[in-house]
Amino acid sequence: MELKEDAFRRWGEQRNESWLVRHMHLDVPLTLALIALSITGLATLFSAGNQELGLVYRQLIRVGLAFSAMLVIAQIPPDQLKRWSPWLAGLGIALLIAVEIAGDVGKGAQRWLDLGFFRFQPSEIMKLALPMLIAWYLADRKLPPSLKHLAASALFIAIPVTLIVKQPDLGTSILIASSGIFVIFLAGISWRLMLFLGAVFASCLPLVWLNMHAYQKTRVLTFLNPESDPLNSGYHIIQSKIAIGSGGFYGKGFLQGSQSHLEFLPESSTDFIFAAFAEELGLVGALLLIALYLFIVIRGLVIATQAQDTYTRLLAGSLTLTFFVYVFVNIGMVSGLLPVVGLPLPLMSYGGTSMVTIMAAFGVLMSIHTHRKMIRN
Amino acid sequence: MPYTGSFSDDLRESEQFRHRTIVALILVVLMVSAIVARLIFLQVVNHHHFTTQADQNRVTVVPLAPTRGLIFDRRGRVLAENLPSFTLELVPERVVDLDATINELGRYVDISPNNIQRFYDQLQRKRRHDSIALRSHLTETEVARFAVNQHRFPGVEINARLLRSYPYGSLAVHTIGYVGQINESEAKKVDQTNYSATSYIGKIGIEKYYETLLHGQIGYQRVETNAEGRVIAVLDNTPPKPGKNLHLTIDVELQRIAEAILGDQRGAIVAIEPATGNLLSMVSKPSYDPNLFVQGIDHATYNALNHSADHPLFNRILRGTYPPGSTIKPIIALAALEHNKINADTSVFCPGWYSLEGDNHRYRDWKRWGHGHTDMEKAIVESCDVFFYEIAYRLGIDSMHEYMTKFGFGQKTNVDISDEVSGIMPSRQWKRDARGLPWFPGETLITGIGQGFMTATPIQLARATAAIANRGALVNPRVVRAISENGEEATTINLIETTSESIQLKNSKHWKNIVDSMKAVVHSPTGTARKIGEHSPFKMAGKTGTAQVFGIKQDESYVKEDIAERLQDHALFIGFAPFDNPQIAIAVIVENGGSGSGTAAPIAYQVMHHYLTTLADYGT
Numbered sequence: 003m004e005l006k007e008d009a010f011r012r013w014g015e016q017r018n019e020s021w022l023v024r025h026m027h028l029d030v031p032l033t034l035a036l037i038a039l040s041i042t043g044l045a046t047l048f049s050a051g052n053q054e055l056g057l058v059y060r061q062l063i064r065v066g067l068a069f070s071a072m073l074v075i076a077q078i079p080p081d082q083l084k085r086w087s088p089w090l091a092g093l094g095i096a097l098l099i100a101v102e103i104a105g106d107v108g109k110g111a112q113r114w115l116d117l118g119f120f121r122f123q124p125s126e127i128m129k130l131a132l133p134m135l136i137a138w139y140l141a142d143r144k145l146p147p148s149l150k151h152l153a154a155s156a157l158f159i160a161i162p163v164t165l166i167v168k169q170p171d172l173g174t175s176i177l178i179a180s181s182g183i184f185v186i187f188l189a190g191i192s193w194r195l196m197l198f199l200g201a202v203f204a205s206c207l208p209l210v211w212l213n214m215h216a217y218q219k220t221r222v223l224t225f226l227n228p229e230s231d232p233l234n235s236g237y238h239i240i241q242s243k244i245a246i247g248s249g250g251f252y253g254k255g256f257l258q259g260s261q262s263h264l265e266f267l268p269e270s271s272t273d274f275i276f277a278a279f280a281e282e283l284g285l286v287g288a289l290l291l292i293a294l295y296l297f298i299v300i301r302g303l304v305i306a307t308q309a310q311d312t313y314t315r316l317l318a319g320s321l322t323l324t325f326f327v328y329v330f331v332n333i334g335m336v337s338g339l340l341p342v343v344g345l346p347l348p349l350m351s352y353g354g355t356s357m358v359t360i361m362a363a364f365g366v367l368m369s370i371h372t373h374r375k376m377i378r379n
Numbered sequence: 380m381p382y383t384g385s386f387s388d389d390l391r392e393s394e395q396f397r398h399r400t401i402v403a404l405i406l407v408v409l410m411v412s413a414i415v416a417r418l419i420f421l422q423v424v425n426h427h428h429f430t431t432q433a434d435q436n437r438v439t440v441v442p443l444a445p446t447r448g449l450i451f452d453r454r455g456r457v458l459a460e461n462l463p464s465f466t467l468e469l470v471p472e473r474v475v476d477l478d479a480t481i482n483e484l485g486r487y488v489d490i491s492p493n494n495i496q497r498f499y500d501q502l503q504r505k506r507r508h509d510s511i512a513l514r515s516h517l518t519e520t521e522v523a524r525f526a527v528n529q530h531r532f533p534g535v536e537i538n539a540r541l542l543r544s545y546p547y548g549s550l551a552v553h554t555i556g557y558v559g560q561i562n563e564s565e566a567k568k569v570d571q572t573n574y575s576a577t578s579y580i581g582k583i584g585i586e587k588y589y590e591t592l593l594h595g596q597i598g599y600q601r602v603e604t605n606a607e608g609r610v611i612a613v614l615d616n617t618p619p620k621p622g623k624n625l626h627l628t629i630d631v632e633l634q635r636i637a638e639a640i641l642g643d644q645r646g647a648i649v650a651i652e653p654a655t656g657n658l659l660s661m662v663s664k665p666s667y668d669p670n671l672f673v674q675g676i677d678h679a680t681y682n683a684l685n686h687s688a689d690h691p692l693f694n695r696i697l698r699g700t701y702p703p704g705s706t707i708k709p710i711i712a713l714a715a716l717e718h719n720k721i722n723a724d725t726s727v728f729c730p731g732w733y734s735l736e737g738d739n740h741r742y743r744d745w746k747r748w749g750h751g752h753t754d755m756e757k758a759i760v761e762s763c764d765v766f767f768y769e770i771a772y773r774l775g776i777d778s779m780h781e782y783m784t785k786f787g788f789g790q791k792t793n794v795d796i797s798d799e800v801s802g803i804m805p806s807r808q809w810k811r812d813a814r815g816l817p818w819f820p821g822e823t824l825i826t827g828i829g830q831g832f833m834t835a836t837p838i839q840l841a842r843a844t845a846a847i848a849n850r851g852a853l854v855n856p857r858v859v860r861a862i863s864e865n866g867e868e869a870t871t872i873n874l875i876e877t878t879s880e881s882i883q884l885k886n887s888k889h890w891k892n893i894v895d896s897m898k899a900v901v902h903s904p905t906g907t908a909r910k911i912g913e914h915s916p917f918k919m920a921g922k923t924g925t926a927q928v929f930g931i932k933q934d935e936s937y938v939k940e941d942i943a944e945r946l947q948d949h950a951l952f953i954g955f956a957p958f959d960n961p962q963i964a965i966a967v968i969v970e971n972g973g974s975g976s977g978t979a980a981p982i983a984y985q986v987m988h989h990y991l992t993t994l995a996d997y998g999t
Contacts, residue, residue, distance in 0.1 A: 144388075145392050145395065146395070184403075187399060187403070188396060188399045188400070188403070190392070190395045190396070190399060241436075243421060243429065244429050244432045244433050244436065245433070246418065246421045246422060246429070247421040247422055247425050247426055247428065247429025247430070247432075247433075248426070248429040248430045248432070248433035249422055250422055250423070250426040250430070251422060251423060251426070260433055260436070260437045260603075261433055261436065261437075264436070264437050264603065264604070264605040264606060264611060265605045265606040266433075266436050266437070266605070266606045280418065280422065284422060285418055285419065285422040285423060288418050288422070289415065289418070292411060292414065292415065296407070296408075296411055299407055300404070303400050303403065303404055306396075306400060307396065307397050307400050311389070312389075312392055312396075315392075315393070315396050316396075319396070319399075319400060319403070323403055323407075326407055326410075330410050330411075330414065333414050334413075334414060334417075337414065337417045337418060337421060338417070338421075339413065339414065339417050
């Protein structure tokens with residue numbers, strides 16, 4: 003009966019929310035944080051894109067689309083999502099195979115599928131579908147998962163990740179692999195087993211190295227010593243560090259960043275937008291931005307712990323942690339802490355595809371949080 | 380563990396999940412801390428370092444070339460200027476196929492084989508990333524035609540440059556000189572900083588001598604550039620200081636007339652204002668067009684100029700060393716008077732030859748049957764050689780050397796034009812040093828008539844003549860009388876020392892003796908230059924000279940018909956006018972011109988006549 007009282011108490015809390023918010027299935031703190039982040043992103047884009055309003059408008063449309071996607075998915079009850087999980091994952095893997103056979107090559111990598119009216123990357127589907135699949139698979143089994151179930155989960159992860167690595171798209175495959183691994187971690191895999199698997203993975207690293215593409219190897223080598231090749235692959239990271247470092251404590255001021263405005267900083271409105279931001283707004287701005295991301299992550303984890311069944315718990319936790327990986331890998335790369343991996347900074351970088359997926363993930367989180375009351379019935 | 384139903388299972392799983400979430404959160408916080416630490420490292424600890432790098436990234440210092448000073452003649456006519464010119468330039472490093480590109484460019488812009496030859500000549504000397512001009516002075520139509528097709532020619536561009544231009548072409552080229560592109564050895568000598576934007580430097584003549592004044596001071600622009608190097612904004616600007624304009628003592632009109640009078644003959648004319656040393660006109664013939672050299676000359680044209688038997692590139696005024704012949708006789712006579720070896724009435728019998736005691740060699744007079752009894756004046760007027768053999772013998776080489784040296788022979792005049800040579804005024808010492816041989820008495824005799832080892836440049840002769848006209852004041856010839864900055868009045872300035880030590884005589888009457896004799900050369904019925912004195916509206920003094928050409932240099936070759944001409948004597952004349960108030964002193968040398976009286980004297984007369992009759996125009 004303790005649980006029931008708890009549920010009633012939460013029900014009571016939600017009574018304070020307006021009718022509109024309740025019926026839109028939105029989590030207010032998360033929504034406000036995401037809106038704040040989007041506005042920051044648009045403003046930074048305005049500056050980094052040399053105050054070209056057209057760029058900002060195009061991005062605004064994408065933000066609108068992404069928020070719509072979130073809103074639509076927030077309406078779908080978690081039970082429904084759970085039922086669709088295997089089918090969605092199956093579709094995703096099928097599309098990945100289709101890309102392998104008939105995909106478009108963009109920027110040297112085969113990632114796009116052209117549906118005539120619409121080009122998209124099936125790997126985006128997998129960002130949602132894989133954690134859904136693993137959560138669906140493990141939720142109805144006894145936890146912590148048995149070795150057999152772990153092996154099956156590992157296979158579920160390996161298939162799409164292999165396909166995406168082959169495209170090649172290292173950044174996305176890291177994200178998707180993490181999202182699956184997070185589910186397993188949250189499901190309660192034993193520490194001893196985790197340690198063992200970690201050791202196995204580490205011993206496999208040389209094999210991974212041998213199978214990497216030349217450009218990926220260069221990126222890793224460049225990360226280890228960017229000055230070794232200051233004009234080519236090291237250029238991005240050197241200029242990015244100069245941009246961040248020259249920003250200093252308070253920054254050069256909005257619209258005053260010389261590194262991005264004079265085009266020394268490459269990709270200043272896409273993958274390296276954090277450097278442009280930190281150049282203009284300094285350490286103070288960067289810390290505020292990171293705090294905003296951290297707030298979103300913590301809110302996501304809170305939603306996960308408050309979720310009422312295993313599937314939603316695992317899914318919400320995994321999606322939140324994956325979001326954090328996005329942020330960490332991007333800022334780590336831009337500040338020279340990690341090798342250059344082509345991942346955008348969520349809701350800041352210019353570009354549509356990944357933003358729609360990220361917002362869809364937040365839609366799932368909101369659905370999980372706002373449909374809890376239905377459990378009573 | 381026994382199955383205890385969904386309820387407790389859920390609770391346990393929830394607890395497990397909560398535990399894992401806290402672990403995850405701790406990891407998240409650790410990773411965020413790593414990022415924050417990294418940002419503090421970049422933005423606080425190393426902020427200064429990265430700020431410097433960011434500034435180095437964006438701020439570029441662009442040197443601005445100063446505008447080269449102009450050169451004006453005495454009356455303000457421009458002799459050397461800077462004209463804007465559209466130049467078609469190629470950067471070899473960025474052009475894939477040079478031949479094909481040049482060929483293709485020919486469809487839009489006129490390109491002559493000479494242009495191509497010159498381009499390839501320069502290609503060998505320049506670095507791959509230097510831009511090399513293919514054509515200059517493009518017409519506006521050509522510029523437009525190329526501009527439309529520019530995208531098809533990577534590494535090819537049209538630049539508007541200021542090109543040095545000499546509007547009078549070959550006129551006074553040996554005085555003015557020319558500029559050309561800086562070569563490696565010149566680049567090492569100049570102040571690298573001041574020349575970092577300059578591509579031209581004075582190669583010879585005034586352009587070289589006054590390079591420092593003409594060049595000016597470099598300016599700078601600190602500009603903000605983007606990653607492609609394009610200038611976005613000018614941060615600050617230190618404008619260059621243009622070079623000083625030079626105002627010459629020579630006059631275009633007189634120069635033109637003097638050049639016309641000398642015509643196609645090889646030789647030199649130097650006219651000087653005795654009181655000041657201002658050079659009025661300097662001619663060296665044949666000449667050439669300095670404009671050919673500004674953008675770099677092509678091989679064929681250069682070889683033609685350089686290997687021509689007429690040596691047009693040779694500056695005869697400053698570098699032509701000729702035996703002065705009889706023109707030095709007045710000075711030798713003066714030396715003899717001063718050393719009391721003769722007086723004005725001393726007479727020597729001239730049988731047409733002279734010989735030394737104990738020597739059978741006969742030193743001939745130009746007049747085979749001799750001048751008979753000859754005193755000093757007659758010896759100068761008729762240019763008697765025997766008389767001068769005798770006084771040379773009496774003086775000895777060292778006394779002659781002493782006097783000739785006082786008049787500036789054997790030394791540079793230090794005129795403000797580059798690359799002068801000193802000629803030779805021989806002495807015992809000189810012969811020991813230069814030839815390692817003792818002095819022979821016969822050599823003293825021929826030195827007395829300006830032959831033998833002695834050589835002089837036309838400008839030395841003109842300066843010595845001015846000293847005679849001044850009765851001893853030895854002036855230093857100069858060609859620049861004033862400088863100015865743009866938009867300002869010219870200020871007269873003595874850039875070089877104007878006077879040297881005057882020639883002091885023990886008996887100043889001796890000036891009158893030789894100057895009167897020189898007047899008689901022109902104005903007496905027996906004077907060698909009497910023809911020019913017959914109808915002259917003014918009185919003048921002068922001395923003819925005819926110098927033997929001893930032989931042809933072995934490395935010279937020319938067609939047979941020329942030999943006779945090239946073996947003829949050099950014709951010389953020195954003189955000044957008007958006699959009582961000298962305004963102009965002149966030296967004329969016509970190579971293989973025959974005789975001084977027949978060829979050189981009339982030329983000198985015409986130049987002096989023009990100058991004196993239009994003197995008012997020159998505003999001295």
